[in-house]
Amino acid sequence: MSLVDDIGPDAGGDDIVAAEYVLGVLPTQERATAARRIDADRGFAAMVDRWEVHFAPLAAGYAAVEAPASVKAAVDRRLFVDGSRRVAPDGGRPGLLSSLALWRGIAVAALAALALYVVLPLLAPRPAIQPPATLVASLAADGSDVRYLAVIEEPGDGIGLSHVSGLPPEGRAFELWVIAGEQPPVSLGVIPTGPAVRMVVGTDIREKIAAGAVFAISLEPPGGSPTGQPTGAVVAAGDLRKI
Template sequence: MTEAGEHMPEREALAAEYVLGTLPLAERLAAEALIDSDAAFAALVEAWRDRLGPLNAAYVEVAPPPGLLDRIEARLFPQAPRKRRFLTFRGALGGLAVAALAAIVVSVTLMRPAPITATLTGAGQPLMMAASYDTRAHELTVRRTEGPAAEAGKDYELWIIPAGQAPISIGVVRDAALSIPLQELPEGATLAITLETLGGSPTGAPQGPLLVAAVIGDS
């Protein structure tokens, strides 16, 4: 597996180039997917992070603008308004395909301390996802229960959209259930799945079409 003259196995080279940052987007996303699915590759990446990490000392500190922490906190810890849930829900989705929302079926039960559960569905969508939030372990689990896997080169990306806020990426949902630590799942928040490029939207904001969604709330 050694490329002529490189003296570096192809996988090791990919790990090194990923950490170095030189790869084009498609290869970067493929490497990121590999980190999640292949522990040996993840270890190679980690070893390269350790090797190149001392270069971090050369990054110069620059004070961010004073309001940035407020913006981050407003996004992470919104005050979810109870009564105006559907108004804020529409506002929250902003750039996503709002037309699809009218037909969204919401099925939510909220009992403490039982887990919060929701079914993510969409108009004319064969795809369905089941979400369950363990309020004690602070863990959100989402799995595909109906419909096909994402087409080759694509991923289903899960977003949480606190009422009135921009979507926050949670991760991509593949064949296995996605389980992820989440500090809270506020009432009025929306869980949504969009179709994104492999590894998820590189910008941190949804770019692909909205497929299925559900609003968290007491039914």
């Protein structure tokens, strides 16, 4: 006796069998028994129909594909013999439900294949996602009480500055510079006042901001250096490190 026969008329068990039938996971003998029940038991057939509707949205995101000619030929061989409809065991023609069972079987096979297509990629290990790099620099100098912490998230166009200590003399301002290798300092602008500020820089300057570059802060007139190079004392500096 198969599992389908063992379950009998229990509604909960029938519902599970109907779902497994639609998914195509029943063993061959149990699937055949379930197919016969579809023809003979309207309640069970309704359960199968309900599960087919329930699983149908899995196919919504995929375009219909025409079956190969070989599938049509196989269906014809199953439905017809020598050009005429196959004769049922009782001498009559097969009923509509028999044909429905066939088409249900084809639909279930397609749904099962689709379910595997959707689920298997989810089970496959995904490549590790590399978090964005972060550059930090602690800016300080001997004999100076000026302290800043610079943080840069890559990719991005901004520099986050946290003012730890130290103030510029009256009539002066802090200007931030970047020094890449042996190149001359490039101004990033006058640092706005505040405990935490953000400075936006252009693409050309962002290319110079990388691990190993040096940030420096100099004392300049309120509008910034008039020469394009530091004119006042460098009160804090530090190299960018990747974390």
